[in-house]
Amino acid sequence: MLRELHRPAAPSQWWSDAVIYQVYPRSFASSHSAVGDLPGITSHLPYLAELGVDAVWLSPFYRSPQKDAGYDVEDYRDVDPRFGTLADADALIARAHEVGLKVVVDIVPNHTSDRHAWFRRALEAGPGSPERERYWFRPGRGDGPPNDWQSVFGSIAWTRVCDRPDAPGSPWQDDTSWYLHLFDSSQPDLNWANPEVRAEFRDILRFWLARGVDGFRVDVAHGLAKDPALPDWQHRVTMVRGDAADTPPAPMWNVGAVHGVYREWRAVLDEFGPDRMLVAEAWLAPAAELAAYVRPDEMSQAFNFEFLECGWDRDRLREVIADSLAAMDAVGAPTTWVLSNHDVVRATSRFGMADPTGRPDGIRAEDPQPDGRLGLRRALAMHLLMAALPGSAYIWQGEELGLPEHTSLPDDVREDPAFFRTRGRETGRDGCRVPLPWVGDAPGFGFSPEGSSWLPQPADWRELAVDAQVADEASTLSFFRRMLALRRRLGLGHGGLADVAGVRARGLRYLNTSPRREDVLVLTAFDEPIDVPDGWRVLISSAEVGGSAGGPGAVPADATAWLVREDS
Structure with missing residues (x-):
């Protein structure tokens, strides 16, 4: 039996069949401290080129209080001093292009930091001011918030201005207005119905495009537009999973007006040539919903989280692969495969759990532990399957080393706001964000010159360090290099696909x-x-x-x- 799923096609742009490697700046490599930085990344760009990837995606490095690891942006046109300077960003982009790598940077348009100049002005300007119209400030309902919306990180999605820690003694200490934050209270949501917001982000895109970036990964791409009536919803979305299948349409996710934003953005990118791209982080199912974001006049790619969510499940994988290719072919876009990222337990550990189709919200020492050997075996099988599928593929940093989740982090070192907002009910994402091991016998495994790292690394990562694997033909790193070289040589990313079983x-x-x-x-x-x-x-x-x-x-x-x- 042979069932055609996808016809071969020459890649129309570099991202059509690209392998893109996600770099988490604070955990990749450091040039001077316990936190990774841009010079650290730049020094290891040849390693990524030799791995065989086509591009790097950098998680946020903008100026930020780091309440949510940089996804709380204070200034979109500056580099946080922890990571370096604008000159360091320019040097990274230039060096990446020298070694043949494209550069994709994160853009965070759903919310800003509460330290952003706009939000500080909104607080000072008070209720009814034009400054507050850039965000979602609303009066409460009785003694409570404007509606029942829940934060992705847990608890209510509203904070009353007078309840903020900085309110006592301030001009807004008696201000009973509430502001919306679908994530942490330090991340107020922007109002994308406001033309000033739309104009500001078009300018931010131009700022980075002029510096040479090749594309943007759009954080919470499906969340920008909200139903202006702010109706109650009575449900909660969790990271990556999105809405449950039996919930009614969410008034804060995937609202139709969001597509107008990306048509504007597409026009901005086209000012710099046809080879600049947008990739959507949108937690949507079925695939047809996701495909709406990659129509010809909108984005270039959208992460296939349904594929990530399949786990080690033959029947579910067969269904999702077929449906995904059909949905993306219908709009002329590549399917964008992904197994892991900075928001989920590492694949090597997920596939080693008693239920390899599940996805725990982190793993602690007292939780059931994965079978590391079985998990790695299945993870390699999944990566080899993914690399053979037409379209583009993303690799989370450390997957090429077979790194497992750090499942024994002490709670006193955790930083993920999801852990604190749920009072520990959700372990959070710190376990997949532990700094990489570069040199097995060096302090901190060579992550930083003095051997420090912002999260502790497991002792058994010594054997998984880059220097321990690079010359070993049987290592996971060598396997990834062979796999990616063959994928490129054989042109599998733009091949056709038929199900022969x-x-x-x-x-x-x-x-x-x-x-x-x-x-x-x-x-x-x-x-x-x-x-x-x-x-x-x-x-x-x-x-x-x-x-x-x-x-x-x-x-x-x-x-x-x-x-x-x-x-x-």
Whole structure:
């Protein structure tokens, strides 16, 4: 049985089939302190080029109080001193281009920091002022907030001005107005119905495009527009998962007016040429909802969080892969695959849990622990499957090293606001954000010159450090390098895809096709092995393919292999 899912097509732009590596600046590498910085990133750009990625995506490095790791922006046109200077940003962009890497930077348009000049002016100007119309200031309902909306980080999504810690003794100490924050109280939501907000962000885009960035990852891309009536909703969205399937449409997420913003942004990017891109972080399902963000006059990519949410589940993966390709093909956009990022437990640990289809909100020492060996085996299988799929793929920093989640962080070092706003009910995201290990025998594994790191690293990461893996042909790092080199050589990102397995067949079986090069057969085995068909040979596999007398062998359970015809 062969079912065509996607036809081959030459990439129309660099992002159509790009592999993009996410860098979390505070945890990648430091040139001088316990916190990573831009010069630290710049010094390791050749490592990323040698890994075989096409671009880097930098999480926020703007001036910020760092209440939410930089996603609370105080000044969008400046670099936070913890990370360096604007000159350091310019040097990073220039060096990336020298080694053949594109640069995508985060933009955070849903909210600012409460230290942003606009919000400080809004507080000072008082109720009814034009300054307050840039945000969502509203009177309360009786003694409570304007509605029942919940913060993604837990608790109510409103703060009364007079209840702020800085209100006592201030001009607004008697101000009973409330302001909306879908995240932390230090992150007030902007009002995107206000033309001043829209004009400001168009200018911010131009500022960074003029400095040479190649694109923007848009944080909370589906959250900018709100129903102006602010109706009650009685539900809560969590990170990445988005709305549950049985909830009514949310009045603060995926409101239709948001698409007008991205049509404006597309026009701004086009001022700088056709090769600048936007990628949406939008927690939406089904795929057809997500596809609305990547129509020709809007964004270039949208993260496929349904794929991330599948876990180690054959039937769910088959369904999501088919649906995703169909939805994106309908609007002429690439499918954008992702397995991990700075908001979720690392894949190596998720796939090693007793339920490998679940996604815990962090893991603590007293929680059930993942099987690290099994989790790594499945994670490599998933990465090899993802790399064979048409479209673009994102890699979270450290995935190429097989890093697991840090599951024994003490609570007194945690910084994620989700941990504090839920009073510890949610462990939070610190465990996936631990600084990378570069040198196994160095203090702090070489993350910083003096050996310090803002979060402690697990002792057993010594064996996973870059220097321990780089010369080892059997290492996870070497596997990623081979995988990405083959993906590029074979053009798998712009190949066609056909499902060659029936719904009752073992595992997943796909054929990546192209009229200009050899076909690649992709086999992913789950609970039981899959025989290698006659006439095919293994090109790369995530686990050793066992031989058999008189036969080509079998892909073992919890593994993926790419095959080519024996005569190719």
